[in-house]
Amino acid sequence: MSAIDLRLLVRDVPDFPKPGILFRDLTPLMRQASAWQEVVRQLAVICDRLQPDLIVGIESRGFIVGTALATDRRLGFTPVRKPGKLPGVVHGIDYSLEYGTDRLEILADGFENGPRVLIVDDLLATGGTARACSQLVQQVGGTLCGFAFVVELADLGGRAKLPDAVPVESLIIYS
Numbered sequence: 001m002s003a004i005d006l007r008l009l010v011r012d013v014p015d016f017p018k019p020g021i022l023f024r025d026l027t028p029l030m031r032q033a034s035a036w037q038e039v040v041r042q043l044a045v046i047c048d049r050l051q052p053d054l055i056v057g058i059e060s061r062g063f064i065v066g067t068a069l070a071t072d073r074r075l076g077f078t079p080v081r082k083p084g085k086l087p088g089v090v091h092g093i094d095y096s097l098e099y100g101t102d103r104l105e106i107l108a109d110g111f112e113n114g115p116r117v118l119i120v121d122d123l124l125a126t127g128g129t130a131r132a133c134s135q136l137v138q139q140v141g142g143t144l145c146g147f148a149f150v151v152e153l154a155d156l157g158g159r160a161k162l163p164d165a166v167p168v169e170s171l172i173i174y175s
Contacts, residue, residue: 004038007172010151024151024174026122030064039171043069043120043148046169050146052118054110056080058133062121065150069120080106080133091139095132104132111141124149124170127158134163 009029016023029035047055047069055073057066059081070077083092083103090105117137124130124147134144144166152159152170159168 004035006035006038006150009035010172024123024153026061026150029150036068039065039150040068040072042171043150044072046146046148047073047075047118050118050167051116052145053115054078054117054142056106056117056119056133056137056142058104058119058121058129059085061123062119065122066120069148076110078107078110080104080136091136093132093136093139095128095135097128098126102129102132104129104136106133106136106140108140111137114141114143116145117142118145119147120149121147122150124152124158124168125156127156127161130158131161131163134166 006029009032011025011028013023013025055066055070055075055077057063057077057079063079067077083105086105086107089108091108092103092105094101094103119130119133121130130147137144146167147162149170152173154173154175162168
């Protein structure tokens with residue numbers, strides 16, 4: 001058990017980005033160095049158990065979480081981005097959201113030897129983005145070994161959209 005209650009440092013912002021939405025803001029948690037170190041420490045425990053070769057982070061807050069973890073564990077990091085942001089040959093996937101569609105892209109290189117990949121993001125909500133990211137990782141030749149999130153909004157059912165046989169870990173779960 002952590003001496004720092006991370007949940008206390010997640011700020012609830014009602015009606016953001018639109019009325020009826022309760023936004024879980026991780027900024028206060030990231031701003032407090034000891035709390036952010038605890039987040040990375042807890043993610044490192046997950047990482048050590050799952051033994052990835054590579055961390056993949058989802059745009060954009062997944063970059064913050066993913067690079068911190070990758071640096072701490074001395075692993076490489078690959079970003080998954082919105083269209084047109086990556087140079088070179090990319091693979092892309094269109095996916096559905098509750099309010100429309102979106103697209104993610106990943107660089108095609110760096111997956112030649114089938115690395116074990118841990119997908120990292122700040123938040124698991126409805127699961128569409130994380131599922132699309134997992135499909136991209138597999139498309140380019142990565143072997144998915146797990147997902148790690150700082151926060152999960154369990155009542156939105158995102159975990160159910162992720163592959164059954166792949167571990168999903170969240171540090172803070174709101175139900």
